[in-house]
Amino acid sequence: KNVLGEIIYKGHPSWALMLNIQTGIRNAVGKSMGTEGVNPKTPQQYHTLRKPSEFKRKEDFYVSPKTQRFESAGTAMTNAHSTGAFKFKDYCPNAFRYLRYLFGIDTAEFMVSLCNTLKNGENALRELPTPGKSGSLFFFSHDMKFIIKTIPKDEAKLLRDILPSYLEHIQSNPNSLLPRFFGLYRVKPHSGRQVRFVIMGNLFPTKKKIHERYDLKGSVVGREASVDEKKSDSVTFKDIDFRNRKQKIYLGPGKKQSFIDQIKRDCKLLQSLNIMDYSLLIGIHYPQRENEPPSPSLLRPNLEDSSDFESPSMEQSSNQQRGSGNYDNSGAGRENNTNSSVKENEEIYISAFQQDEGGIKSHGGDAEEHYFLGIIDILMLYSLRKKVEHTYKTLKFGTKQEISSVSPDEYSERFQEFLSTIIE
Ligand code: ATP
Ligand code: CA
Ligand code: CA
Numbered sequence: 001k002n003v004l005g006e007i008i009y010k011g012h013p014s015w016a017l018m019l020n021i022q023t024g025i026r027n028a029v030g031k032s033m034g035t036e037g038v039n040p041k042t043p044q045q046y047h048t049l050r051k052p053s054e055f056k057r058k059e060d061f062y063v064s065p066k067t068q069r070f071e072s073a074g075t076a077m078t079n080a081h082s083t084g085a086f087k088f089k090d091y092c093p094n095a096f097r098y099l100r101y102l103f104g105i106d107t108a109e110f111m112v113s114l115c116n117t118l119k120n121g122e123n124a125l126r127e128l129p130t131p132g133k134s135g136s137l138f139f140f141s142h143d144m145k146f147i148i149k150t151i152p153k154d155e156a157k158l159l160r161d162i163l164p165s166y167l168e169h170i171q172s173n174p175n176s177l178l179p180r181f182f183g184l185y186r187v188k189p190h191s192g193r194q195v196r197f198v199i200m201g202n203l204f205p206t207k208k209k210i211h212e213r214y215d216l217k218g219s220v221v222g223r224e225a226s227v228d229e230k231k232s233d234s235v236t237f238k239d240i241d242f243r244n245r246k247q248k249i250y251l252g253p254g255k256k257q258s259f260i261d262q263i264k265r266d267c268k269l270l271q272s273l274n275i276m277d278y279s280l281l282i283g284i285h286y287p288q289r290e291n292e293p294p295s296p297s298l299l300r301p302n303l304e305d306s307s308d309f310e311s312p313s314m315e316q317s318s319n320q321q322r323g324s325g326n327y328d329n330s331g332a333g334r335e336n337n338t339n340s341s342v343k344e345n346e347e348i349y350i351s352a353f354q355q356d357e358g359g360i361k362s363h364g365g366d367a368e369e370h371y372f373l374g375i376i377d378i379l380m381l382y383s384l385r386k387k388v389e390h391t392y393k394t395l396k397f398g399t400k401q402e403i404s405s406v407s408p409d410e411y412s413e414r415f416q417e418f419l420s421t422i423i424e
Contacts, residue, residue: 005127006126006129007124008124008127016084016189017187017195020189021114021185024061024086025111026111028059028061029111030111032097049101050094050095061089061090084190085189087188089185090183091160095167096181096182096184099167099182100183110182113143113145114146126140134152136149137150144205144206145205146201147200148197149198150196151196151379156186158379158380162273165272165273169265169266173262173265174349176265177259177262177266178266178378179376179377184197185197203283208370209289211284211286213235213281213282213283214236214282215236215376216238216242216279216281217238217239217277217279218416218419219414225237225238249362251362251363251364252363255352255353255360255363266375267416268412270408273381274382275382276406276407276408277411278377279375286367287370359371
């Protein structure tokens with residue numbers, strides 16, 4: 001298994017889905033930047049993207065090789081026939097565009113990162129081989145900046161419902177540790193199941209090896225990686241493992257306090273929205289382990305027959321966009337990506353917890369450590385969770401059991417309590 005994810009080659013189970021996602025995004029995002037789209041340049045113009053009606057808006061695309069209805073599709077569409085016609089929905093496009101602006105993500109670069117698959121399969125998306133229990137699929141953009149997560153209908157609905165408060169929160173909390181959401185979409189193939197997905201920032205946007213990863217909730221019940229999981233290079237350790245290993249996160253007194261304060265504000269929002277089950281995801285890179293021989297799992301799979309990769313090239317449509325001369329001038333004061341080019345004359349604010357190549361270096365402790373961290377999986381409502389647990393318990397014990405889940409308030413308290421004990 002490759003910890004960086006498995007490249008989606010032609011014939012991969014997710015091949016058709018990947019092409020549909022890419023074609024859909026190219027059309028939807030391309031359209032918003034094209035001549036028909038709004039092209040804000042100043043912060044004031046950007047601000048108009050977030051008017052209340054935008055939180056309700058959905059935009060439909062019907063992508064069919066026969067009709068070829070979208071100009072921006074151009075020849076980049078030539079591959080669509082291999083997956084058949086499908087519908088594509090772009091949820092709250094302008095609200096998300098405003099969010100990307102807040103996060104310092106240039107819309108054109110966003111599209112290139114996700115859609116620019118080269119002929120030889122270079123730059124294809126990668127699929128995370130070991131996702132969570134929920135059955136969601138995870139894809140990475142080739143440049144490691146973005147993650148695509150497929151989500152069920154209720155989570156997509158929840159994201160749309162919380163979007164106004166989330167946006168407000170991000171606006172007033174440039175150091176927020178909440179997931180960075182950049183877009184919400186739906187692919188509906190002519191035949192087959194529809195798939196909703198969200199595009200988020202990757203918390204590990206680095207080519208550096210993440211030696212250890214932890215998913216922490218502050219609870220101990222079942223919070224230990226299994227024996228089998230621990231054999232894998234891509235194991236995600238949990239609360240009990242973290243404790244047993246006597247691991248600490250050394251931020252130093254100043255950053256520790258701002259971290260705790262920020263977590264508190266982020267949790268307060270989640271609490272008010274009745275959300276729970278989120279975790280703090282931590283990746284640790286140990287610079288002193290850099291000289292170890294690379295593990296074989298890190299090597300890229302052999303792309304023997306490169307003719308298998310005939311996924312559409314972005315070049316053409318990208319040039320068309322460029323011709324229209326309309327580009328985002330992003331930079332609302334935030335910049336989160338490691339290598340993102342800094343836009344001219346713009347003061348770009350980088351989150352205090354992402355200032356060291358997308359992460360944060362340790363301060364104190366015995367040896368240098370490099371952390372990458374943030375809150376993930378926030379789209380679970382208390383009410384929805386009860387349903388899941390209920391079904392699970394009923395299945396397992398064959399009878400109705402008392403549900404022992406804590407409330408969002410208790411969850412948040414326990415989460416913060418635990419984090420305060422592990423940060424130094
Ligand atoms: P479950 O509901 O069973 O916990 P899930 O499908 O909702 O699972 P998540 O908890 O969101 O999945 O994430 C599963 C794993 O995917 C994480 O432990 C982490 O390894 C990876 N992951 C998720 N989000 C990110 C992110 N933003 N950046 C990097 N890795 C991520
Ligand atoms: Ca989770
Ligand atoms: Ca989940």
